Amino acid sequence: MGKNDFLTPKAIANRIKAKGLQKLRWYCQMCQKQCRDENGFKCHCMSESHQRQMQVFGQNPNRIIDGYSEEFESTFLEHMKRSHRFSRIAATVVYNEYINDRHHIHMNSTQWATLTEFVKYLGRMGKCKVDETPKGWFITYIDRDSETLLKEKMKNKRARADLVDEEKQERDIKRQIEKAEEQSAVVDSEPPPPPKALEKYETNEKIAFNLGASSSSKPLMKQKGGESSTKPVFEELETESRGGASKGGGSGGGGALDELMKEQEMAKERMNRKDYWLCEGIVVKVMSKVLAEKGYYKQKGVVRKVIDKYVGEIEMVESKHVLRIDQEELETVIPQIGGLVKIVNGAYRGSLAKLIAVDTNKFCAKVQIDKGIYDGRVLKAVEYEDICKLAQ
Incomplete structure (x- = not known):
């Protein structure tokens, strides 16, 4: 067995030492070799294998750096998507989780010299939402998957369809109101018939009053030659009064219109009344007593995102911390x-x-x-x- 074979004590010791993370400046991405100290890195740079790799690098350096940068960016965002898809988290925390894998693409081989430059790049390209706070840089992953975009598109389509239905319903109500107003205006514009004066005829006829008759009988009758006549004197006037009363009853159309509007309001109430009410951009108050120890009880925050209709990501007004809270533990302001x-x-x-x-x-x-x-x-x-x- 050779001196540095796989199962020799020295080879095992070297693998044990190499398990942990070492300093980034002593890592050679071209050779994928991590050195433990400055002397080891210097010896590696003078080796023949490293010199050959540097000659390959010198032929097209921009292409190699761009390739490493693209791979670093894709693996970093993939880790964000898996671990912190819906969270706002410190960039340093994500980076420390990412570099736990010894075989990751190291940042010293990319176009970004520092993590801050890389975070700013993600913000400029719209791949993450970036916030600078006194505690450092915070990032939020922006999900642009085809499935998520399709769900968002269908949600917007349903919202637009609901809005169109509401507008159509509102137009129908306005049309019915205008029609009812036009009908009432036509009725009001008709002049009432002029009253007819009573005419006195110079005849020898006697006018008799039937006092014993019921209220439904004719109150005033003519007599001629001792024979009673069945035609009432004011029959025409009674007919006109009944006609006027029927026209007055037509003004009750306003009550029917009010009933129609009330039914429309009740229909909209039934359609839009839900058991969830959270939406983005509103100010809410935290009423969870579990969070009282951390100082969030009865504190106000802004809803930045709604998850599954009932859970909101709340950015506190004072501390700027982001919490996930169910709507049962929130209150409107x-x-x-x-x-x-x-x-x-x-x-x-x-x-x-x-x-x-x-x-x-x-x-x-x-x-x-x-x-x-x-x-x-x-x-x-x-x-x-x-x-x-x-x-x-």
């Missing part, structure tokens, strides 16, 4: 009078509105829709749970 709110549940779910007044006794608010197809509409009794302050 009501702004000051005149502030912008978002309707998060109910018939007008998703609309932006302005807070006009607050009724603290009934725990409801009065808002005016600010944008969208319902612009200008005033909602008088909206519960606190259905509106939330909009992040500026």
Whole structure:
């Protein structure tokens, strides 16, 4: 057995020593060799094998560096996708996890000299969301997989279809309102018939009053030559009065219109009332007592992302920390009078509105829709749970 064979004590000792991570500056990517100290790295650089690799490198250095850079970037993002797909995490933490593999592509062989330069590059290319904080650089992976993009596209398509249905429903309501107003205007524009004066005939006929008759009988009768006549004197006037009463009853169309609008509102309420209300861009209050020890209880944060409809990634206003909290442990925030709110549940779910007044006794608010197809509409009794302050 040779001196440096695979199972010799010296070879085993060398492998044991090489298991841990060594300094980056003593690693040769071209030869894929890690040296343990400066002297070893110097000896390696003077070796014949390293000289041959450097001659290959000298023929096309840009191509080799670009290849290593591309491989480093792809493996780094693959690790982000597997381990921290939906999280905002420190760049140093991700890098330390990535270099745990001894055979990774080392950064000294890429076009980036430092981790900060690499993080800035990811932000410029739109592959990660990058934030600089007093605690260092934080990155968030941007998922651009075909499956995720397809799901997002279908979600947007459903949202647009719902919006089109709402607009169509709103147009139908407006058309019915205009039609009812036109009909009532035509009825109001017709002049009432002029009253007819009573005419007195100079005849010898006697007028008799039937006092014993019932209320349904004719109250006033003519007599001629002692024979009673069945024709009432004011028959024409009674007919006209009945006709006027029937026209007056036609004004009840407004009540039918109110009923129709109420039914439409109830239909929208049933369609848009959900058991989840979280949405991006609103300010919420953390009500989890489990987080009280860490100082997050009753603290406000902004919803940056919604996961599976019920869980939100909340960026705290004061500490800028990002937490994942279920909506059961969150509460809506009501702004000051005149502030912008978002309707998060109910018939007008998703609309932006302005807070006009607050009724603290009934725990409801009065808002005016600010944008969208319902612009200008005033909602008088909206519960606190259905509106939330909009992040500026």
